[in-house]
Amino acid sequence: MGISKRNIPVLLLIALVVIVQLITAGTDTSFYLTQLTMTAYYSLVIIGLCLLMGYAGQLSLGHAGFFAIGGYVSAALTTHNLIGLRHNQLIELLNKTGLLSMGQDIYGEKILTVIPWAACLAAILVTIIIAFAIGKPVLKLKGHYLAMATLGFGIIIFRFAMATEYFGEADGISGVPPFHLLPGLTVSGDFGARISNYYIAWGLVLLGMILSLNLVNSRVGRALRAIHGSEEAAAAMGINASRFKLYTFVISAVFAALAGVMLTHYNGGIGPSEASVMKSVRYVAIIAIGGMSSLWGALCMGVILNFMSLRGMFGSYDGAVFGAILVAMMLFAPDGILRLPLLKKLWRKNGPARN
Amino acid sequence: MSLQLFTQYLFSGITYGILYAIVAIGFNIIYNTTGIINFAQGEFVMLGGMCAISLHEYMPLPAAILLAVIITGIIGGLIEIIFIRWLDSPSVLRMIIITIGLSILIREAALFVWGESVRSLPYFNGDAVTSVQIFGANISPQVLWVIGVCSVIVVGLSLFFQFTYAGREMRACAANRTAATLCGINTRSKITWSFMLSAGIGAVAGCVMSPITYTQYDIGPGLAIKGFTVVILGGLGNSMAAVAAGLLLGIVESFSIIVVPMAYQEVISIAILLIVLFVRPHGLFGSSETACLQDF
Numbered sequence: 001m002g003i004s005k006r007n008i009p010v011l012l013l014i015a016l017v018v019i020v021q022l023i024t025a026g027t028d029t030s031f032y033l034t035q036l037t038m039t040a041y042y043s044l045v046i047i048g049l050c051l052l053m054g055y056a057g058q059l060s061l062g063h064a065g066f067f068a069i070g071g072y073v074s075a076a077l078t079t080h081n082l083i084g085l086r087h088n089q090l091i092e093l094l095n096k097t098g099l100l101s102m103g104q105d106i107y108g109e110k111i112l113t114v115i116p117w118a119a120c121l122a123a124i125l126v127t128i129i130i131a132f133a134i135g136k137p138v139l140k141l142k143g144h145y146l147a148m149a150t151l152g153f154g155i156i157i158f159r160f161a162m163a164t165e166y167f168g169e170a171d172g173i174s175g176v177p178p179f180h181l182l183p184g185l186t187v188s189g190d191f192g193a194r195i196s197n198y199y200i201a202w203g204l205v206l207l208g209m210i211l212s213l214n215l216v217n218s219r220v221g222r223a224l225r226a227i228h229g230s231e232e233a234a235a236a237m238g239i240n241a242s243r244f245k246l247y248t249f250v251i252s253a254v255f256a257a258l259a260g261v262m263l264t265h266y267n268g269g270i271g272p273s274e275a276s277v278m279k280s281v282r283y284v285a286i287i288a289i290g291g292m293s294s295l296w297g298a299l300c301m302g303v304i305l306n307f308m309s310l311r312g313m314f315g316s317y318d319g320a321v322f323g324a325i326l327v328a329m330m331l332f333a334p335d336g337i338l339r340l341p342l343l344k345k346l347w348r349k350n351g352p353a354r355n
Numbered sequence: 356m357s358l359q360l361f362t363q364y365l366f367s368g369i370t371y372g373i374l375y376a377i378v379a380i381g382f383n384i385i386y387n388t389t390g391i392i393n394f395a396q397g398e399f400v401m402l403g404g405m406c407a408i409s410l411h412e413y414m415p416l417p418a419a420i421l422l423a424v425i426i427t428g429i430i431g432g433l434i435e436i437i438f439i440r441w442l443d444s445p446s447v448l449r450m451i452i453i454t455i456g457l458s459i460l461i462r463e464a465a466l467f468v469w470g471e472s473v474r475s476l477p478y479f480n481g482d483a484v485t486s487v488q489i490f491g492a493n494i495s496p497q498v499l500w501v502i503g504v505c506s507v508i509v510v511g512l513s514l515f516f517q518f519t520y521a522g523r524e525m526r527a528c529a530a531n532r533t534a535a536t537l538c539g540i541n542t543r544s545k546i547t548w549s550f551m552l553s554a555g556i557g558a559v560a561g562c563v564m565s566p567i568t569y570t571q572y573d574i575g576p577g578l579a580i581k582g583f584t585v586v587i588l589g590g591l592g593n594s595m596a597a598v599a600a601g602l603l604l605g606i607v608e609s610f611s612i613i614v615v616p617m618a619y620q621e622v623i624s625i626a627i628l629l630i631v632l633f634v635r636p637h638g639l640f641g642s643s644e645t646a647c648l649q650d651f
Binding site (some may be wrong): 059061111137138140141142143144145147148151153154155156158159162163273277278281284285288317319320322324325326327330331353 | 362394438442444446447448449451452453455456457458459460462463464466467492571576578587598616618619621622625626628629638
């Protein structure tokens with residue numbers, strides 16, 4: 001595989017990730033890495049949502065819900081003490097297969113919890129099941145109905161997180177243990193693990209990006225774009241529109257859930273605000289700015305805006321900034337900031353052709 | 356369940372139900388003239404309540420409410436003029452995102468002006484403990500105010516759309532905008548009026564409900580999604596069915612307390628929304644044939 005034209009942006013991204021790390025190391029500003037790591041995880045959600053919105057053309061106002069499902073399932077499984085259920089057959093079986101780990105809490109009490117790997121897989125599995133169950137009926141809807149249904153789904157998840165004791169109600173879940181990915185690689189908020197975490201996060205983004213780019217440029221991607229253009233026409237060409245839409249929905253939900261799992265282990269906890277409608281709207285806002293059907297645009301805008309927001313640059317106007325961005329973008333540049341008339345000419349010359 | 360408890364739940368259901376119905380009618384008025392679902396509908400209710408509360412410090416209650424309704428109506432009209440009027444046949448997705456963005460902006464502005472505190476208007480008659488006995492249940496006079504005022508709005512609107520010239524012009528707009536324009540109706544101004552009307556009645560509801568439900572900067576989205584549930588239950592664009600659907604949702608929600616904890620109450624109504632969307636997207640009272648012809 002030579003360096004084809006398509007790989008250049010990916011290589012540039014790798015270079016940029018490394019350069020940024022080296023700069024922060026050189027200028028003693030490695031505290032930026034914390035926000036950059038979190039930004040990376042949020043960007044993963046955005047990449048997934050961009051596949052759904054930009055390529056399959058389906059709006060989702062409930063993606064924070066999937067992020068929260070991932071984070072909450074993983075957090076709950078790795079923190080809730082199963083020692084009381086030790087003699088339960090299922091728990092015994094799990095223990096024997098090595099899916100549980102025995103540890104001690106700060107008071108020296110024995111705690112028995114699910115190991116993060118198993119919890120992560122469980123979280124992804126739960127997400128896939130829910131995404132299939134929700135996606136099948138929801139994706140039959142269009143326009144306003146689709147928007148409201150996904151919004152409703154997001155609110156239900158938020159309310160569940162807020163009202164269920166198992167998920168810590170309004171406080172959320174804290175004390176989530178580190179996630180030992182591989183020997184020597186641990187997802188945790190540990191001070192010393194900052195640099196390795198930065199690379200884990202961006203490695204995942206890169207992986208997600210490469211997967212998505214391949215998907216978009218494959219037969220599936222062309223089918224999705226056909227669906228975006230006109231579902232009826234796509235169906236007439238023999239494309240099973242509802243199946244492609246459903247698979248894309250599930251894939252994007254898994255992206256969001258994986259980001260949720262990782263960020264929860266990185267932060268050591270998760271709260272109900274991660275499931276709020278405002279978060280979902282933010283993801284949509286970022287994709288709108290990125291130009292709807294542009295993975296790179298969405299990634300760039302996601303990184304810039306999330307980083308600024310996490311650094312607290314918008315202060316208490318955080319929500320207002322995203323609201324204003326949404327309105328302004330949709331009024332003046334519905335095709336994204338990179339396709340403003342001024343940039344359009346330049347973009348058309350060496351960018352991907354617009355469908 | 357005793358009759359007393361039943362009546363208590365029933366009235367609480369009717370009170371909320373009629374509020375949802377008003378929000379739903381607001382959705383329908385705008386949808387009918389423009390084909391847009393205005394996601395900022397709940398914010399009009401909040402604005403109405405908040406303006407009235409602030410104005411009440413300087414003037415008597417009726418004047419404060421009247422002024423608040425007018426202000427909210429003007430804001431509704433301005434939103435249409437500034438953000439929507441000049442768009443050339445925008446896509447549904449674009450309109451959804453714009454109105455969501457507007458709802459965020461209104462909410463953030465309200466947070467900036469009024470802060471996070473929970474406020475309320477005083478009770479119109481008596482105070483929080485005054486009550487009227489109906490079948491042994493204690494009903495606050497404010498509940499009667501809500502039911503009365505909202506009924507007047509509903510009847511008034513249906514008369515307005517049936518018998519007045521402006522109302523008929525607006526219905527003509529809804530039926531076929533091109534044909535209405537050809538008949539010499541100024542469709543642009545009718546759309547602005549529909550936004551003002553929709554914002555205005557939302558504000559009225561926000562004022563009469565304020566003593567019971569309280570007003571906070573972020574009540575909008577919850578109301579909007581319930582209002583939308585009612586819209587779907589009744590069938591998009593059908594205002595009279597929305598009243599029935601609103602009462603139904605309110606009563607179901609209030610009786611659901613018997614079965615599920617309070618914290619899950621919102622889940623109930625959204626679950627209803629999802630089920631109706633999946634099973635009968637044309638609403639309980641609509642026919643599936645006309646729904647096929649409608650463009651969502």
